[in-house]
Amino acid sequence: MVKLTNFGTENIISEKLYHNEIKYILNEGEDETDRLADRKYVQQAPEIIRELVTRKTLPQGSQAADIYSLGMVLYQILFRVPPFHERGKSIAKLMEMISMSNEDDQLIRPTFPSSQGSESYNLQLLSCLEACWLELPEMRPNIKKVKTMVNANLRSTGKGSLVDQMMKMMEEYTSNLENMVRDRTALLEEAQKQADRLLNSMLPKSVAEDLKVGKPVLPQLYTCATVLFSDIRGFTRISSTSTPLQIVTFLNDMFSGFDAIIAKHDAYKVETIGDAYMIVSGVPSENGNNHVQHIADVALKMRSFVSNFKLQHRPDEVMMVRIGFHSGSVAAGVVGLAAPRWCLSFAVDRMEPYETFKR
Structure with a gap:
């Protein structure tokens, strides 16, 4: 389930901030750089990030900027990893790199992980994400075109609509998490048993039990x-x-x-x-x-x-x-x-x- 919020509020807030009618409240010991070093900002469009970096204020958004962020949301749903995870950079460094890149340089965009097992995606679907991330805002598709491209590609795979596909992926992800938790729990229990056996070989059982619960042994x-x-x-x-x-x-x-x-x-x-x-x-x-x-x-x-x-x-x-x-x-x-x-x-x-x- 994906929930998008803050409809309409950013424009009002940005206008008030621009005219210095309101200011952000910073926590003790926090400066503007700390406030902007938030993962949610690195998923904004490049033109938004440039203004964030230079003016330290979130500007008014646009439909083209929203399409860019929608591409980021779809990326995380498909691959279950945050954007730019492979770069290993701090949020502040990533925002600086994105703001300084342009068409003449290599653009800073998320990379597609290599498909593993049965998880493979239609090239046209990946091209849709790349279209959402175009540098020029006017070249990005509108929401209707994105919806048409996504649904068409998912139907072509015979796996249902976007919602059906996302639900199936979430079920697989949940099942995988349950298996991982079960395996890790078994490893933890075995490690605990080995630790108990080692402790019992060094100390009498009654003494070892007291030490494990933090009871002093005088x-x-x-x-x-x-x-x-x-x-x-x-x-x-x-x-x-x-x-x-x-x-x-x-x-x-x-x-x-x-x-x-x-x-x-x-x-x-x-x-x-x-x-x-x-x-x-x-x-x-x-x-x-x-x-x-x-x-x-x-x-x-x-x-x-x-x-x-x-x-x-x-x-x-x-x-x-x-x-x-x-x-x-x-x-x-x-x-x-x-x-x-x-x-x-x-x-x-x-x-x-x-x-x-x-x-």
Whole structure:
């Protein structure tokens, strides 16, 4: 639906402005150049723009100038893009270029986008738009001729009248927008899920949920929790005879198995440092004294997993792991802003003596 307004008012306003009987009210900090740098003015006829640029006042219009602007309206309906979009210039710069161009120079006019898919337009219809944009006002067609040319060309395509054609184009445009919104929404949802998975891998789920809603996560002291610390026997020796890629693959396979074990228990992987693997139970979700049982079960399953683990590049290597855990008070909190981590304050060195092979 296109609505044309302001019939008859421009002539009265222009006459009053010309005789200084009225003046435009400018916003604070705005000058005449800012007021005229409006996209609606760049769609005016060249003779109107020249007077706008020189006198800073919108002159009285004419039927020929209206035909020029009608060509701009039809251009936007057909191609669904604003005039001069391909030039990438500011409105003020475009108006200056249009006002300075003439028949001796290259005229500044909108260009026709290349047809895409089923969208192609009769050359006579495009010629009609070019006729509306002729530099000499007296050479432009009148409204009856424009209407006849547009309707004749649309009927020749077998697609109905101008209204039928425009309605069909708007329906296609709306349908395309709906598909774009649906696709972008799906991409946004997938990106949100990936962000949630990444955040949950860095922080406990309850802590991550609080951070997402903007709730501050204060450091907290837990009276009793159980922390497990493990490392791989002979890791330094294995690393010295392996390539970096082999080491990364080895640790990924090993720790992925540990992660799968933890997922079945009320425990959380705090961090990995080299071959060291640290988990905790009882924080941030307190579970009474059950944290001891959960960590003990995890330790036994980790030992069983490692005993059956085969190193890809050294299949004859017998893998063993040291595991130790300790129960006591733990302080926990989120550290960092750019890359937040959930950290524990715990006397880990007290666990080192308890780390033994196969026990």
